[in-house]
Amino acid sequence: MTQLTPRHRLVRAAVEAFAEKGFHATTTRDIASRAGMSPAALYVHHPSKEGLLYELSRDGHLAALDVVRRAVDGSDVPAERLRRLVHDFTRWHAEHSLTGRIVQYELTALAPEHLAEVAGYRRDIEATAREVLEDGVARGAFSVDDVPGTALAVLSLGVDLVRWYLPDGPRTPESVADLYAALALRMVAA
């Protein structure tokens, strides 16, 4: 039995509740009771319900961005860079499908200044995908008509995963990641 700080118990409870029912359908009483505390305890450790969402969303976006950056920095070969990008991006969403659902679906619940911040991380992720495709096209490894559109499409595979993926389902994160990486490579094959 791992020991969790009260603060972290509340974070975990919020992840479960937000992922299951969405931010607006989740009450502070629900989060607190999942963490085994009274409603008021939430405000000892977090500034507000939206502040809790912001922390989850920001950390999730930064983790996903880090995964993407490490993936494309790990190789110089265009096909290998794209394979790792889609593979690791997809695997992260499968391994953190609850957090991923919050990252992808609860943007509109963020306060404007918090939305502006995470929108920047999202642009960085999309720009990284475009850069990998452009580089591959320039070096003759890929054949792509519409680079921005194809970049959106390869990321869509990992993003849309959080809509249907079940942690205890038949597909492992690794197997979906392998499948989607292979499909992405076919999309750009020269």
Place this chain on the structure above:
Amino acid sequence: MTQLTPRHRLVRAAVEAFAEKGFHATTTRDIASRAGMSPAALYVHHPSKEGLLYELSRDGHLAALDVVRRAVDGSDVPAERLRRLVHDFTRWHAEHSLTGRIVQYELTALAPEHLAEVAGYRRDIEATAREVLEDGVARGAFSVDDVPGTALAVLSLGVDLVRWYLPDGPRTPESVADLYAALALRMVAA
């Protein structure tokens, strides 16, 4: 200036509000005021806020299912069937991106019996995609390792569109539909 029935004005207002802020963040007062009515007027034409969502979600699912069925019935050639499936599915989501967002993102807000009904339509759409792939593989037109996984992937392109597509943006429904249909064909190329 087209004449709309009061009932349809409320439906349009609900589509806009639900798509913009989500079901739980939308108030009945907001829907009514967008339709130029008092809050009580909503209940003259609709049984409840959830009933309004159900009507939108059911009609949207049935329209999407109809688009998918007509697409695959329009040809006997595997590649043409898949091309039409992804093209028309994507174009429908682009042309009806507000309704599409409600169809794809507000499932959890439906009452259990309403969710069960639309889940059936969703299964029919996914089964149609699997059938097109299986038929193409059996006839030697496609090379697909994981038919269910690839079926999910080709539908994900159209589904995820509603997350970022803007009706007044640079991409027309037809251009995104063409792009995604071409990418899907590449995914299964023998």
Place this chain on the structure above:
DNA sequence: GTGCTGACTGAGCGCTTGCTTAGCATGCAA
């Protein structure tokens, strides 16, 4: 005119929401 119907509103009910406040128990330092 009279009677009726359908569309609509103003007022508001009962309830839940996010969040606050006052206060209590524990543990540590001096």
Place this chain on the structure above:
DNA sequence: TTGCATGCTAAGCAAGCGCTCAGTCAGCAC
């Protein structure tokens, strides 16, 4: 022993929620 910080709770406040209800009003039949 005293003083204080930390972590928490019971109680509850103000606001907003979905929804209801009594009543108004225009239009139509006769």
